[in-house]
Amino acid sequence: MADAPVIAFFPEAGFGAALTCVGIANALRTRGARPVFICPPGFNGIFADYGFQEYCLPLGAPLPADEDWRAFGRRHLPHLNLSPIDQIETYVAPTWEAIVETAIGAEAPLAALLTRLRPDTVVLDNVVMFPAIARAGCPWVRIVSGAETEIPDDAIPPHCSGLATGDREGRAAFISRYLKAIAPAHGRYSRFRAAAGLAPLPPGQFLETSPDLNLLLTPSVLRHDRARPLDPGRFTHLEGAVRHEGPFDLPSFGNRQGPLIYVSFGSLGALDVALMQRMIAVFGKMRARFIVHVGAWRDAYRGVPDNVHLDGWYPQPSVLAMADLFIHHGGNSGLCEALYHGVPSLILPHGWDGHDNATRAVETGTGRKLHRADWTEEMLITTIREMFGDRAMRERLASNATVMQARSGADLAADRILALASGPRPSGG
Amino acid sequence: MELNATPSRNGRPRASHRELAQRILDHVRERGLGPGARLPEQALARACKVSRTPVRAALDLLVDQGFAQHEAASGYRLSPDFLPTSPLAGPPPGASDADLAGRILRDRAARRLDDSVSVGALMRRYGCARSAVTKAVARLAEDGLLVRAPGQAWVFTSLPHAPASQADSHEFRLLLEPQALSAPGFRLDPDRAAGSRAAMTAFLNRPDEGLDPKDFQALDTEFHGLIARGAANRFVAETLAQHLRMHELPGATRWVNPVRQRQAMLEHIGILDQMEAGRFDVAADLLRVHLRLSQDSRPRAASRGAPPLPKPGMAGGSDG
Incomplete structure (x- = not known):
């Protein structure tokens, strides 16, 4: 009997991506695959609680103490009240710098882990590419668990802009300011990619689409019309991927009623x-x-x-x-x-x-x-x-x-991932 | 303010009466008593080192739950259909919606009540008579959940499910429970163990949609109660039992996903296997692992571009 295909999930350190991946991994498990999780720092234990093997990347630095997070809160909470365009310099650009720093720090241990693990497929739910994944010798899947705007198109608003569809003037102003503010982070990331043998990405982009399979959560009711429609051979729309969490008993509200x-x-x-x-x-x-x-x-x-x-x-x-x-x-x-x-x-x-x-x-x-x-x-x-x-x-x-x-998005995602995992391995890498 | 700590015979059982009823049941099982056996108040009072009054209250609780019968002429007896493996049903004091102590605890957990309360404020909030409120306050004070502060105020003590207390509660159990299990003189109640195993097996046979976190918590408490009750050191036994009861309080239910519920039940059964085989050292090791795996590991905060903030007491978010 053939070994169960090993599907290595690597979500970013956020509950949205982590739990979306859990839903899809559950569906893969019922199909006989062996989903495992490459754990972002601080998330170990989360996936084990859902019954999955975890592999933790070693920490580059100790996780923050309470005071660090209070400082994070003090620094950034006022920024969260700003308009999207005014968040570019205050919140978005510093965050990209932190993301690039994390990606560079994760590269060596991630490469070592993937060499040991030898997954049949890597599933990445993140906003940045890790060169080790491109060189893992297996296909990789991109999950876009964020908004559809993560994959740019001339006809849709820029990512993080909050602009209305068709706001051309706003779009030009946002993109200009965005590219300027994140240029240092993008430059550093481009050098990192080049050193790892990966082609550069267009300005403003930190993650390419997968050559094989990209899974988008955004349901059709929200979807934009694109100037360049996504290739259905590589892009699958999941109509969400909602997991089941078991029953929940409503708490008591005394005698208060209403919706x-x-x-x-x-x-x-x-x-x-x-x-x-x-x-x-x-x-x-x-x-x-x-x-x-x-x-x-x-x-x-x-x-x-x-x-x-x-x-x-x-x-x-x-x-x-x-x-x-x-x-x-x-x-x-x-x-x-x-x-x-x-x-x-x-x-x-x-x-x-x-x-x-x-x-x-x-x-x-x-x-x-x-x-x-x-x-x-x-x-x-x-x-x-x-x-x-x-x-x-x-x-x-x-x-x-x-x-x-x-249409169960998680089931559809699992079917597509399994089909990819059971296909021929890419020759490169 | 005058507080009357003696509840009505018709009121809900106090925690101490429920605990005493459990001890009487344990005594009955240890002696192998069967259906119809007499339950003499004086002998039970002596065995449990308490006076006859609380024994009578505890026996009334057993009558209410069908374990025993009472006749004016002959006193208390075990019911004709008494089964030694049946668990004592019923939540701790105040678990009923109708119960004022329970409502107070639930509202405290939901931060609807502040750290400090007064009888007058509780009367106004719940529209209850002074006697009902003082009774509820006395019950909570007896269980160590409220302590008197200067003036008319009562202050809530730390509950183990409060965010600030969870790490301490976990560490406390990690220190004491395996120790209780591996220390010389530990005694497993075989009937209760059988009952617990049967209930956990039935739980595991349910579909995921039927895995209710409250049922899980009740089974979890029953299993860990086996260990608390089996401790040879009476102070360890009492302290653990008291702490476990805090996890049953209204508002204390911690949500656990169905996969982890199943894992935990299987871990319990594995520990039970070793306990029933008399390998208490192995059981204690497995228990230590089980407690570590059961710790809530969700980071307190996570945001793109910022390292997650781990739970208190979880260096690096790991089990350490």
Whole structure:
């Protein structure tokens, strides 16, 4: 009997990518493959809890202490309130520098690990390419678990811009400023690639598409028309890839009633306790029940209203299956999960493709957006009320959910990955 | 403020009564008593080193749960259908929605109540009479969950499921549970072990959709309770039992994904195999591994371009 194909997942150090990969890896496991995880630092244990073998990359430096993260919060939380174009220099460019630094540090241990592991396929869910993957001697798959804008096209808004479709003037201004700000990081990354024998990428790009298989989460309801359509031979649209997390019992809300609203701004958004507290104070005045993800900072909250339940972790897909509205930061995984369950999104983006998703949700009538901090109590309440009254949006979402649920993105991804893994190995590498 | 620590006979059982009822059941099993056997209050009080009053309350709890019967003329007896492997049902005090102590704990876990509360504020919040609130406060104080502060205030103690306490709770269990198991004199209750194994096996046979985190937690507590109760050192046994009870409190359910639920049950069964074979050292080693694997390893924060912030007590996010 042939050995089970080894599929090595390498997600970036974020919950969205990590849990998207878990969903696809589950589907691969049921098909007899052996999915394993190359663990980004700090994420070891996450994948083992889902029953997968983990291989940890050695740390270049110790993980940050609380104080480092508080400093990160102090430095960047104000930046999250800026417009997308004003985040370029303050938030996006420094983040790219950190990403490039991480990629360079990971290269040698990653190459050594892949040599030992000899996977049949590597699945990369990240925003940067690691040359060791291109040279691993096996096909590699790119998962785009972020917004579709990650793969540029002249007809769609630039990544992280939050621009409306067709805003040519805004597009030119954004791209010009973006390329200038990230040029140092891109230059360093280009030199790194060249030293590793990889061809340079166009300005602004840090990750090429796979020559073999690229999997996009973005469902058709959000998709743009591209000037250069993606080759269906290499690009597969998954219509989301929502994992199942088992049952979730609703907490007690005392005698408070009303629609169920799930609120999560991810672990980074949860750092902004003051903003969350301001929002929770408004929630307390509404006739609705709120489940609020507050990350690791639950102890910082006081006087939480009875119609609000907060905790450090919820099985998001299971909660969304019961929710009537999702208030979030525009992370693509969360948006896809909401769409899968026919739940409208109220997006208050704080960075990266959250801006793109917020704009796209409005354009496609699947959600609304607000500035993350610049809102009044009346604006927030009115927006939520209007969303509950928007019958057309609900019908559109219900119809789309039927389409997404009929097509399991995780199963489709697993089938495509297995087909690639069982094909001939590339001669190069 | 006057507090009456004695609950009504018709009220929910206090933690101490439930614990005593468990000790009586353990005593019954150790002696091999069967259906219909007499349960004399005086003898049980002597065996459990308590007075007759709490023994009577504990026996009433056993009657409520069908383990025993009571007749005015002949006192307490084991029920005709008594099975030594049946576990004592029922959550700790306050697990019912209707129970005020439970609502207080649940609301505390959800940060609806602040660190400090007063009886007056609780009366207003829950619309309850002073007597009901003082009774609930007394119950929580008895279990060490509330302590009196200067003035009219009561202060919540640290709960093991609070974010700030999780690492300490994990380390505490890692220190004490394997030690309890491998120390000389450890005694496994074979009937309870059989009951626990059967319940865990049935749980494993459920489909993923049927793996309820609350059921998982109840089975987890029952299994680890076997170890606490088996400790030869009474202080270790009591301390562990008290700590485990804290994990059962309302609002304490930690969400665990179905895969990890299954893994944990299989690990329990592996430990049980070794315990039943009398290889307590091996069981203690497996228990240590199980506890490490059970630690919540999710980083507290993760963001593109910033290294994840590990859980407290998890250097580098690893088991260390």
